[in-house]
Amino acid sequence: xxxxxxxxxxxxxxxxxxxxxxxxxxxxxxxxxxxxxxxxxxxxxxxxxxxxxxxxxxxxxxxxxxxxxxxxxxxxxxxxxxxxxxxxxxxxxxxxxxxxxxxxxxxxxxxxxxxxxxxxxxxxxxxxxxxxxxxxxxxxxxxxxxxxxxxxxxxxxxxxxxxxxxxxxxxxxxxxxxxxxxxxxxxxxxxxxxxxxxxxxxxxxxxxxxxxxxxxxxxxxxxxxxxxxxxxxxxxxxxxxxxxxxxxxxxxx
Amino acid sequence: xxxxxxxxxxxxxxxxxxxxxxxxxxxxxxxxxxxxxxxxxxxxxxxxxxxxxxxxxxxxxxxxxxxxxxxxxxxxxxxxxxxxxxxxxxxxxxxxxxxxxxxxxxxxxxxxxxxxxxxxxxxxxxxxxxxxxxxxxxxxxxxxxxxxxxxxxxxxxxxxxxxxxxxxxxxxxxxxxxxxxxxxxxxxxxxxxxxxxxxxxxxxxxxxxxxxxxx
Numbered sequence: 001x002x003x004x005x006x007x008x009x010x011x012x013x014x015x016x017x018x019x020x021x022x023x024x025x026x027x028x029x030x031x032x033x034x035x036x037x038x039x040x041x042x043x044x045x046x047x048x049x050x051x052x053x054x055x056x057x058x059x060x061x062x063x064x065x066x067x068x069x070x071x072x073x074x075x076x077x078x079x080x081x082x083x084x085x086x087x088x089x090x091x092x093x094x095x096x097x098x099x100x101x102x103x104x105x106x107x108x109x110x111x112x113x114x115x116x117x118x119x120x121x122x123x124x125x126x127x128x129x130x131x132x133x134x135x136x137x138x139x140x141x142x143x144x145x146x147x148x149x150x151x152x153x154x155x156x157x158x159x160x161x162x163x164x165x166x167x168x169x170x171x172x173x174x175x176x177x178x179x180x181x182x183x184x185x186x187x188x189x190x191x192x193x194x195x196x197x198x199x200x201x202x203x204x205x206x207x208x209x210x211x212x213x214x215x216x217x218x219x220x221x222x223x224x225x226x227x228x229x230x231x232x233x234x235x236x237x238x239x240x241x242x243x244x245x246x247x248x249x250x251x252x253x
Numbered sequence: 254x255x256x257x258x259x260x261x262x263x264x265x266x267x268x269x270x271x272x273x274x275x276x277x278x279x280x281x282x283x284x285x286x287x288x289x290x291x292x293x294x295x296x297x298x299x300x301x302x303x304x305x306x307x308x309x310x311x312x313x314x315x316x317x318x319x320x321x322x323x324x325x326x327x328x329x330x331x332x333x334x335x336x337x338x339x340x341x342x343x344x345x346x347x348x349x350x351x352x353x354x355x356x357x358x359x360x361x362x363x364x365x366x367x368x369x370x371x372x373x374x375x376x377x378x379x380x381x382x383x384x385x386x387x388x389x390x391x392x393x394x395x396x397x398x399x400x401x402x403x404x405x406x407x408x409x410x411x412x413x414x415x416x417x418x419x420x421x422x423x424x425x426x427x428x429x430x431x432x433x434x435x436x437x438x439x440x441x442x443x444x445x446x447x448x449x450x451x452x453x454x455x456x457x458x459x460x461x462x463x464x465x466x467x468x
Contacts, residue, residue, distance in 0.1 A: 054322065055315075055318040055319065055322050056318070058318070058321060058322035058325065059318055059321065059322075061325075062321050066402075069402060069405045069406075070405060071405065074404060074405060074407070075404075076404045076407075077404075077407060077411075137403070137416060139403065139416065140296065141295075141313065141317070142292075142295035142296035142313060143292065143293070143295060143296040143298075143400075143420060144296045145417060217404065218404050218405075242314070245314060246312075246314035246315060246317075246318060247314050247317065248317070248318075248321070252402070252405065253402065253403050253404040253405070
Protein backbone atom coordinates (compact mmCIF):
# COMPACT_ATOMS: atom_id res chain seq x y z
CA UNK A 1 0.00 0.00 0.00
CA UNK A 2 2.93 2.24 0.32
CA UNK A 3 4.98 3.83 -2.38
CA UNK A 4 8.23 3.11 -0.65
CA UNK A 5 7.78 -0.64 -0.50
CA UNK A 6 5.32 -2.44 -2.73
CA UNK A 7 4.27 -5.61 -0.96
CA UNK A 8 4.90 -9.08 -2.29
CA UNK A 9 2.19 -10.92 -0.39
CA UNK A 10 3.02 -14.45 0.70
CA UNK A 11 -0.60 -15.43 1.15
CA UNK A 12 -1.38 -15.28 -2.53
CA UNK A 13 -2.82 -18.76 -2.22
CA UNK A 14 -5.53 -17.01 -0.26
CA UNK A 15 -6.74 -15.19 -3.33
CA UNK A 16 -8.68 -17.58 -5.54
CA UNK A 17 -10.86 -19.19 -2.86
CA UNK A 18 -11.48 -16.03 -0.90
CA UNK A 19 -14.16 -14.76 -3.20
CA UNK A 20 -16.08 -17.99 -3.18
CA UNK A 21 -15.98 -18.41 0.59
CA UNK A 22 -16.81 -14.78 1.14
CA UNK A 23 -19.86 -15.11 -1.02
CA UNK A 24 -20.96 -18.28 0.69
CA UNK A 25 -20.59 -16.69 4.13
CA UNK A 26 -22.49 -13.65 2.99
CA UNK A 27 -25.36 -15.89 2.00
CA UNK A 28 -25.32 -17.78 5.24
CA UNK A 29 -27.64 -16.74 8.02
CA UNK A 30 -26.56 -15.18 11.28
CA UNK A 31 -23.42 -16.78 12.57
CA UNK A 32 -22.98 -17.09 16.29
CA UNK A 33 -19.63 -17.13 18.04
CA UNK A 34 -20.36 -20.62 19.25
CA UNK A 35 -20.76 -21.83 15.71
CA UNK A 36 -17.31 -20.50 14.79
CA UNK A 37 -15.68 -23.88 15.15
CA UNK A 38 -18.22 -25.31 12.77
CA UNK A 39 -17.37 -22.80 10.05
CA UNK A 40 -17.48 -24.54 6.76
CA UNK A 41 -15.30 -24.06 3.74
CA UNK A 42 -12.14 -25.65 5.09
CA UNK A 43 -13.22 -29.23 4.55
CA UNK A 44 -13.95 -28.63 0.90
CA UNK A 45 -10.59 -27.07 0.12
CA UNK A 46 -8.25 -29.92 -0.51
CA UNK A 47 -5.03 -28.30 -1.67
CA UNK A 48 -5.19 -25.51 0.85
CA UNK A 49 -3.30 -24.94 4.03
CA UNK A 50 -5.69 -25.42 6.95
CA UNK A 51 -4.30 -22.39 8.78
CA UNK A 52 -4.89 -20.08 5.83
CA UNK A 53 -8.37 -21.48 5.62
CA UNK A 54 -9.19 -20.71 9.24
CA UNK A 55 -7.70 -17.22 8.91
CA UNK A 56 -9.78 -16.56 5.83
CA UNK A 57 -12.94 -17.70 7.59
CA UNK A 58 -12.12 -15.47 10.52
CA UNK A 59 -11.65 -12.50 8.20
CA UNK A 60 -15.06 -13.19 6.70
CA UNK A 61 -16.53 -13.47 10.16
CA UNK A 62 -14.91 -10.15 11.08
CA UNK A 63 -16.39 -8.61 7.94
CA UNK A 64 -19.81 -9.53 9.26
CA UNK A 65 -18.98 -8.08 12.67
CA UNK A 66 -17.80 -4.89 10.97
CA UNK A 67 -20.99 -4.64 8.92
CA UNK A 68 -22.98 -5.16 12.11
CA UNK A 69 -21.04 -2.41 13.92
CA UNK A 70 -21.47 -0.01 11.02
CA UNK A 71 -24.20 2.59 11.24
CA UNK A 72 -25.15 4.80 8.32
CA UNK A 73 -26.02 7.53 10.81
CA UNK A 74 -22.72 7.55 12.67
CA UNK A 75 -20.49 10.29 11.31
CA UNK A 76 -16.72 10.41 11.27
CA UNK A 77 -15.24 13.22 13.31
CA UNK A 78 -14.85 16.54 11.49
CA UNK A 79 -11.59 18.41 12.14
CA UNK A 80 -10.76 22.11 11.92
CA UNK A 81 -8.70 23.31 8.95
CA UNK A 82 -5.75 23.85 11.29
CA UNK A 83 -5.58 20.07 11.87
CA UNK A 84 -4.94 19.23 8.19
CA UNK A 85 -1.77 17.20 7.68
CA UNK A 86 0.70 19.04 5.45
CA UNK A 87 1.83 17.68 3.15
CA UNK A 88 -0.85 15.02 2.90
CA UNK A 89 1.04 11.80 2.06
CA UNK A 90 0.86 10.17 -1.38
CA UNK A 91 0.12 6.48 -1.19
CA UNK A 92 -0.55 3.83 -3.83
CA UNK A 93 0.61 0.37 -4.82
CA UNK A 94 3.31 2.06 -6.93
CA UNK A 95 5.72 4.97 -6.38
CA UNK A 96 4.76 8.59 -7.21
CA UNK A 97 6.87 8.47 -10.38
CA UNK A 98 4.30 6.10 -11.90
CA UNK A 99 1.24 8.29 -11.33
CA UNK A 100 -1.04 8.19 -14.39
CA UNK A 101 -3.00 11.20 -15.57
CA UNK A 102 -5.90 11.80 -17.96
CA UNK A 103 -7.17 14.81 -19.87
CA UNK A 104 -9.96 16.14 -17.60
CA UNK A 105 -12.00 17.18 -20.66
CA UNK A 106 -11.86 13.66 -22.09
CA UNK A 107 -12.45 11.82 -18.83
CA UNK A 108 -15.84 10.18 -18.31
CA UNK A 109 -17.25 8.27 -15.36
CA UNK A 110 -18.66 5.05 -16.79
CA UNK A 111 -21.60 3.36 -15.08
CA UNK A 112 -22.54 -0.31 -15.15
CA UNK A 113 -24.71 -2.92 -13.50
CA UNK A 114 -27.98 -2.29 -11.70
CA UNK A 115 -28.30 1.35 -12.74
CA UNK A 116 -31.20 2.74 -14.80
CA UNK A 117 -29.38 5.54 -16.58
CA UNK A 118 -25.89 4.43 -17.57
CA UNK A 119 -25.01 7.60 -19.49
CA UNK A 120 -21.32 8.40 -18.77
CA UNK A 121 -20.71 11.51 -16.67
CA UNK A 122 -18.24 14.27 -17.46
CA UNK A 123 -16.55 16.41 -14.84
CA UNK A 124 -18.72 19.33 -15.88
CA UNK A 125 -21.87 17.23 -15.24
CA UNK A 126 -20.58 16.18 -11.84
CA UNK A 127 -19.64 19.73 -10.84
CA UNK A 128 -23.21 20.80 -11.61
CA UNK A 129 -24.48 18.53 -8.81
CA UNK A 130 -24.56 19.70 -5.16
CA UNK A 131 -21.10 19.53 -3.57
CA UNK A 132 -20.16 18.71 -0.01
CA UNK A 133 -16.85 19.17 1.79
CA UNK A 134 -15.26 17.41 4.72
CA UNK A 135 -12.09 17.59 6.79
CA UNK A 136 -11.65 14.05 8.04
CA UNK A 137 -9.01 11.58 9.10
CA UNK A 138 -7.73 9.15 6.49
CA UNK A 139 -6.51 5.96 8.17
CA UNK A 140 -4.23 3.54 6.37
CA UNK A 141 -4.34 -0.20 7.04
CA UNK A 142 -0.63 0.16 7.85
CA UNK A 143 -1.54 2.19 10.91
CA UNK A 144 -0.56 5.73 9.95
CA UNK A 145 -3.19 8.40 9.53
CA UNK A 146 -3.48 11.89 8.06
CA UNK A 147 -6.15 14.55 8.09
CA UNK A 148 -7.22 15.96 4.73
CA UNK A 149 -9.85 18.15 3.14
CA UNK A 150 -11.98 16.83 0.29
CA UNK A 151 -15.12 17.99 -1.44
CA UNK A 152 -17.39 16.59 -4.10
CA UNK A 153 -20.72 14.96 -4.81
CA UNK A 154 -22.30 12.75 -2.11
CA UNK A 155 -22.35 9.23 -3.57
CA UNK A 156 -25.84 8.59 -2.19
CA UNK A 157 -27.15 11.60 -4.11
CA UNK A 158 -25.39 10.43 -7.26
CA UNK A 159 -26.66 6.85 -6.97
CA UNK A 160 -30.23 8.10 -6.55
CA UNK A 161 -29.80 10.50 -9.48
CA UNK A 162 -28.75 7.74 -11.89
CA UNK A 163 -31.42 5.35 -10.66
CA UNK A 164 -29.17 2.77 -9.02
CA UNK A 165 -30.75 -0.20 -7.29
CA UNK A 166 -30.13 0.85 -3.69
CA UNK A 167 -31.06 -2.61 -2.42
CA UNK A 168 -28.11 -4.17 -4.29
CA UNK A 169 -25.25 -5.46 -2.15
CA UNK A 170 -22.16 -3.93 -3.67
CA UNK A 171 -20.85 -0.81 -5.34
CA UNK A 172 -17.73 -1.63 -7.32
CA UNK A 173 -15.17 0.92 -8.41
CA UNK A 174 -12.66 0.61 -11.24
CA UNK A 175 -9.71 2.95 -11.68
CA UNK A 176 -7.56 3.82 -14.67
CA UNK A 177 -4.42 2.97 -12.70
CA UNK A 178 -5.67 -0.65 -12.71
CA UNK A 179 -6.71 -0.43 -9.07
CA UNK A 180 -10.15 -1.68 -8.15
CA UNK A 181 -12.21 -2.13 -5.03
CA UNK A 182 -15.79 -2.56 -3.87
CA UNK A 183 -17.90 -1.47 -0.92
CA UNK A 184 -21.15 -2.43 0.74
CA UNK A 185 -24.25 -0.44 -0.23
CA UNK A 186 -24.68 0.78 3.36
CA UNK A 187 -21.32 2.55 3.22
CA UNK A 188 -22.03 3.84 -0.31
CA UNK A 189 -25.12 5.55 1.09
CA UNK A 190 -23.32 6.94 4.16
CA UNK A 191 -23.67 10.76 4.20
CA UNK A 192 -19.87 11.26 4.27
CA UNK A 193 -19.14 9.05 1.26
CA UNK A 194 -18.39 11.48 -1.58
CA UNK A 195 -17.16 11.49 -5.17
CA UNK A 196 -14.29 13.85 -4.35
CA UNK A 197 -13.34 16.31 -7.10
CA UNK A 198 -11.39 18.80 -4.97
CA UNK A 199 -8.68 18.64 -2.39
CA UNK A 200 -8.20 21.63 -0.04
CA UNK A 201 -10.54 23.76 -2.20
CA UNK A 202 -8.47 23.15 -5.35
CA UNK A 203 -9.06 20.73 -8.21
CA UNK A 204 -7.94 17.28 -7.09
CA UNK A 205 -4.22 17.04 -7.97
CA UNK A 206 -2.76 13.95 -9.71
CA UNK A 207 -1.13 12.56 -6.55
CA UNK A 208 -4.47 12.50 -4.73
CA UNK A 209 -6.37 10.78 -7.54
CA UNK A 210 -7.26 13.34 -10.24
CA UNK A 211 -9.82 13.71 -11.54
CA UNK A 212 -11.89 11.72 -9.06
CA UNK A 213 -11.37 9.86 -5.81
CA UNK A 214 -14.07 8.24 -3.73
CA UNK A 215 -13.62 9.50 -0.22
CA UNK A 216 -15.23 7.66 2.68
CA UNK A 217 -13.95 8.40 6.17
CA UNK A 218 -15.71 5.27 7.46
CA UNK A 219 -13.28 3.02 5.62
CA UNK A 220 -9.52 2.43 5.52
CA UNK A 221 -7.35 3.94 2.80
CA UNK A 222 -7.38 0.92 0.49
CA UNK A 223 -11.18 1.24 0.27
CA UNK A 224 -10.85 4.90 -0.85
CA UNK A 225 -10.03 4.52 -4.56
CA UNK A 226 -8.30 7.25 -6.57
CA UNK A 227 -8.19 7.74 -10.38
CA UNK A 228 -11.77 6.45 -10.61
CA UNK A 229 -13.02 5.60 -14.10
CA UNK A 230 -16.11 3.45 -13.54
CA UNK A 231 -18.74 2.69 -10.92
CA UNK A 232 -20.98 -0.35 -10.96
CA UNK A 233 -23.83 -1.61 -8.80
CA UNK A 234 -24.03 -5.37 -8.43
CA UNK A 235 -25.03 -8.31 -6.28
CA UNK A 236 -22.01 -10.32 -7.38
CA UNK A 237 -19.02 -10.00 -5.04
CA UNK A 238 -16.49 -7.88 -6.95
CA UNK A 239 -13.47 -8.18 -4.62
CA UNK A 240 -10.65 -5.68 -4.86
CA UNK A 241 -6.96 -5.24 -5.61
CA UNK A 242 -5.79 -5.64 -2.00
CA UNK A 243 -8.84 -7.51 -0.79
CA UNK A 244 -8.08 -10.36 -3.21
CA UNK A 245 -4.60 -10.58 -1.72
CA UNK A 246 -5.81 -10.95 1.84
CA UNK A 247 -6.90 -7.64 3.34
CA UNK A 248 -10.34 -7.86 4.89
CA UNK A 249 -13.02 -6.86 2.42
CA UNK A 250 -15.07 -4.62 4.71
CA UNK A 251 -12.08 -2.50 5.77
CA UNK A 252 -14.21 -0.28 7.98
CA UNK A 253 -13.05 2.30 10.50
CA UNK B 254 -23.57 -21.51 41.98
CA UNK B 255 -22.73 -24.63 43.98
CA UNK B 256 -20.67 -26.21 41.19
CA UNK B 257 -18.24 -23.32 41.44
CA UNK B 258 -17.76 -23.66 45.15
CA UNK B 259 -14.91 -25.43 46.77
CA UNK B 260 -15.68 -29.08 47.33
CA UNK B 261 -14.53 -30.81 50.49
CA UNK B 262 -11.37 -32.84 50.23
CA UNK B 263 -8.26 -32.15 48.19
CA UNK B 264 -8.90 -29.75 45.34
CA UNK B 265 -6.76 -28.76 42.40
CA UNK B 266 -4.43 -25.88 43.17
CA UNK B 267 -5.45 -24.55 39.76
CA UNK B 268 -8.99 -25.46 38.70
CA UNK B 269 -9.33 -26.90 35.21
CA UNK B 270 -11.11 -23.80 33.93
CA UNK B 271 -8.22 -21.59 35.08
CA UNK B 272 -5.64 -23.87 33.49
CA UNK B 273 -7.54 -24.13 30.21
CA UNK B 274 -8.18 -20.40 29.93
CA UNK B 275 -4.57 -19.71 30.95
CA UNK B 276 -3.05 -21.82 28.21
CA UNK B 277 -5.52 -20.82 25.52
CA UNK B 278 -5.07 -17.16 26.39
CA UNK B 279 -1.29 -17.60 26.54
CA UNK B 280 -1.18 -19.07 23.03
CA UNK B 281 -3.54 -16.39 21.72
CA UNK B 282 -1.54 -13.65 23.43
CA UNK B 283 1.70 -14.85 21.80
CA UNK B 284 -0.09 -14.78 18.43
CA UNK B 285 -1.44 -11.29 19.15
CA UNK B 286 2.00 -9.97 20.08
CA UNK B 287 3.84 -11.49 17.11
CA UNK B 288 1.18 -10.52 14.57
CA UNK B 289 1.00 -7.10 16.22
CA UNK B 290 4.73 -6.72 15.59
CA UNK B 291 4.10 -7.60 11.95
CA UNK B 292 1.47 -4.88 11.73
CA UNK B 293 3.74 -2.42 13.55
CA UNK B 294 6.50 -3.05 11.01
CA UNK B 295 4.26 -1.72 8.20
CA UNK B 296 4.37 1.73 9.74
CA UNK B 297 6.62 1.90 12.80
CA UNK B 298 6.02 4.57 15.45
CA UNK B 299 9.48 4.16 16.97
CA UNK B 300 12.84 4.08 15.16
CA UNK B 301 13.09 0.31 14.98
CA UNK B 302 11.46 -2.72 13.34
CA UNK B 303 10.80 -6.09 14.91
CA UNK B 304 12.93 -8.84 13.34
CA UNK B 305 10.91 -10.85 10.87
CA UNK B 306 11.58 -14.13 12.71
CA UNK B 307 9.66 -12.69 15.67
CA UNK B 308 6.64 -11.73 13.58
CA UNK B 309 3.64 -13.73 12.45
CA UNK B 310 1.80 -13.60 9.15
CA UNK B 311 4.58 -13.05 6.59
CA UNK B 312 3.27 -9.66 5.43
CA UNK B 313 0.90 -6.96 6.66
CA UNK B 314 -2.25 -8.70 5.38
CA UNK B 315 -1.19 -11.98 6.99
CA UNK B 316 -0.37 -10.20 10.24
CA UNK B 317 -3.79 -8.58 10.27
CA UNK B 318 -5.47 -11.92 9.54
CA UNK B 319 -3.67 -13.53 12.49
CA UNK B 320 -4.29 -10.56 14.78
CA UNK B 321 -8.01 -10.49 14.10
CA UNK B 322 -8.36 -14.27 14.42
CA UNK B 323 -6.37 -14.63 17.67
CA UNK B 324 -8.30 -11.62 18.97
CA UNK B 325 -11.48 -13.71 19.31
CA UNK B 326 -9.65 -16.60 20.96
CA UNK B 327 -8.08 -14.28 23.51
CA UNK B 328 -11.35 -12.45 24.03
CA UNK B 329 -13.30 -15.67 24.66
CA UNK B 330 -10.67 -17.20 26.95
CA UNK B 331 -10.37 -13.92 28.84
CA UNK B 332 -14.11 -13.60 29.21
CA UNK B 333 -14.48 -17.18 30.49
CA UNK B 334 -11.66 -16.59 32.98
CA UNK B 335 -13.05 -13.27 34.22
CA UNK B 336 -16.60 -14.60 34.58
CA UNK B 337 -15.31 -17.66 36.44
CA UNK B 338 -12.94 -15.51 38.49
CA UNK B 339 -15.70 -13.19 39.62
CA UNK B 340 -18.35 -15.87 40.15
CA UNK B 341 -16.10 -18.26 42.07
CA UNK B 342 -14.35 -15.61 44.12
CA UNK B 343 -11.00 -16.62 42.58
CA UNK B 344 -10.19 -13.03 41.61
CA UNK B 345 -11.09 -11.67 45.05
CA UNK B 346 -9.43 -14.52 46.94
CA UNK B 347 -6.27 -15.05 44.92
CA UNK B 348 -5.66 -12.13 42.57
CA UNK B 349 -6.86 -8.90 44.21
CA UNK B 350 -3.67 -7.11 45.28
CA UNK B 351 -2.95 -6.84 48.98
CA UNK B 352 -1.29 -3.93 50.75
CA UNK B 353 2.05 -2.43 49.67
CA UNK B 354 3.68 -3.70 52.85
CA UNK B 355 2.99 -7.34 51.91
CA UNK B 356 4.25 -6.65 48.40
CA UNK B 357 7.49 -5.20 49.78
CA UNK B 358 7.91 -8.14 52.16
CA UNK B 359 7.27 -10.79 49.51
CA UNK B 360 9.31 -9.00 46.89
CA UNK B 361 12.26 -8.78 49.29
CA UNK B 362 11.89 -12.46 50.13
CA UNK B 363 11.59 -13.36 46.44
CA UNK B 364 14.74 -11.43 45.53
CA UNK B 365 16.64 -13.49 48.11
CA UNK B 366 14.99 -16.69 46.79
CA UNK B 367 13.41 -17.14 50.23
CA UNK B 368 9.76 -16.77 49.22
CA UNK B 369 7.85 -19.91 50.15
CA UNK B 370 5.74 -21.11 47.27
CA UNK B 371 2.73 -23.35 47.72
CA UNK B 372 0.56 -24.29 44.79
CA UNK B 373 -2.75 -22.49 44.52
CA UNK B 374 -1.68 -19.78 46.94
CA UNK B 375 -0.75 -16.48 45.46
CA UNK B 376 1.80 -14.33 47.24
CA UNK B 377 1.65 -10.54 47.22
CA UNK B 378 4.06 -10.16 44.27
CA UNK B 379 2.08 -12.65 42.19
CA UNK B 380 -1.17 -10.92 43.03
CA UNK B 381 0.24 -7.58 41.95
CA UNK B 382 1.64 -9.01 38.71
CA UNK B 383 -1.46 -10.98 37.77
CA UNK B 384 -3.90 -8.22 38.67
CA UNK B 385 -1.67 -5.80 36.74
CA UNK B 386 -1.46 -7.90 33.61
CA UNK B 387 -5.21 -8.54 33.65
CA UNK B 388 -5.84 -4.81 33.86
CA UNK B 389 -3.35 -4.11 31.08
CA UNK B 390 -4.92 -6.85 28.95
CA UNK B 391 -8.31 -5.20 29.33
CA UNK B 392 -6.78 -1.87 28.31
CA UNK B 393 -5.09 -3.52 25.35
CA UNK B 394 -8.42 -4.85 24.15
CA UNK B 395 -10.08 -1.46 24.62
CA UNK B 396 -7.34 0.51 22.85
CA UNK B 397 -7.29 -2.15 20.14
CA UNK B 398 -11.02 -1.71 19.59
CA UNK B 399 -10.56 2.06 19.52
CA UNK B 400 -8.01 1.93 16.69
CA UNK B 401 -9.91 -0.79 14.81
CA UNK B 402 -13.17 1.24 14.86
CA UNK B 403 -12.26 4.93 15.35
CA UNK B 404 -15.51 5.97 13.68
CA UNK B 405 -18.03 3.37 14.88
CA UNK B 406 -16.52 3.39 18.39
CA UNK B 407 -15.49 7.04 18.16
CA UNK B 408 -16.31 7.68 21.83
CA UNK B 409 -13.76 5.06 22.84
CA UNK B 410 -11.11 6.55 20.54
CA UNK B 411 -11.90 9.97 22.01
CA UNK B 412 -11.51 8.53 25.51
CA UNK B 413 -7.96 7.42 24.63
CA UNK B 414 -7.06 10.84 23.25
CA UNK B 415 -7.71 10.24 19.55
CA UNK B 416 -6.53 7.71 16.99
CA UNK B 417 -2.79 8.39 17.05
CA UNK B 418 -2.51 8.44 20.84
CA UNK B 419 -4.72 5.35 21.19
CA UNK B 420 -2.38 3.54 18.78
CA UNK B 421 0.60 4.44 20.97
CA UNK B 422 -1.20 3.39 24.16
CA UNK B 423 -2.02 0.07 22.46
CA UNK B 424 1.70 -0.34 21.73
CA UNK B 425 2.66 0.61 25.30
CA UNK B 426 0.19 -1.98 26.65
CA UNK B 427 1.88 -4.60 24.48
CA UNK B 428 5.26 -3.57 25.92
CA UNK B 429 3.90 -3.97 29.46
CA UNK B 430 2.52 -7.41 28.65
CA UNK B 431 5.86 -8.47 27.15
CA UNK B 432 7.54 -7.15 30.31
CA UNK B 433 5.14 -9.23 32.39
CA UNK B 434 5.89 -12.31 30.29
CA UNK B 435 9.63 -11.94 30.87
CA UNK B 436 9.17 -11.73 34.67
CA UNK B 437 6.47 -14.43 34.69
CA UNK B 438 8.58 -16.92 32.74
CA UNK B 439 11.70 -16.07 34.76
CA UNK B 440 9.79 -16.83 37.99
CA UNK B 441 8.53 -20.10 36.55
CA UNK B 442 12.10 -21.05 35.70
CA UNK B 443 13.10 -20.35 39.30
CA UNK B 444 10.27 -22.54 40.64
CA UNK B 445 9.79 -25.05 37.77
CA UNK B 446 7.20 -27.23 39.53
CA UNK B 447 4.69 -24.38 39.18
CA UNK B 448 4.72 -25.10 35.45
CA UNK B 449 3.59 -28.66 36.05
CA UNK B 450 0.90 -27.47 38.46
CA UNK B 451 -0.45 -25.11 35.82
CA UNK B 452 -0.64 -28.08 33.44
CA UNK B 453 -1.85 -30.89 35.72
CA UNK B 454 -3.58 -28.83 38.37
CA UNK B 455 -1.62 -29.82 41.48
CA UNK B 456 -3.33 -30.79 44.69
CA UNK B 457 -4.15 -28.61 47.62
CA UNK B 458 -5.32 -29.60 51.11
CA UNK B 459 -8.80 -28.27 51.88
CA UNK B 460 -7.34 -26.39 54.83
CA UNK B 461 -6.42 -23.13 53.14
CA UNK B 462 -4.50 -21.93 56.20
CA UNK B 463 -1.96 -24.66 55.90
CA UNK B 464 -1.51 -25.50 52.26
CA UNK B 465 0.51 -28.55 51.39
CA UNK B 466 0.88 -30.66 48.35
CA UNK B 467 -1.04 -33.89 48.63
CA UNK B 468 0.61 -36.76 46.76
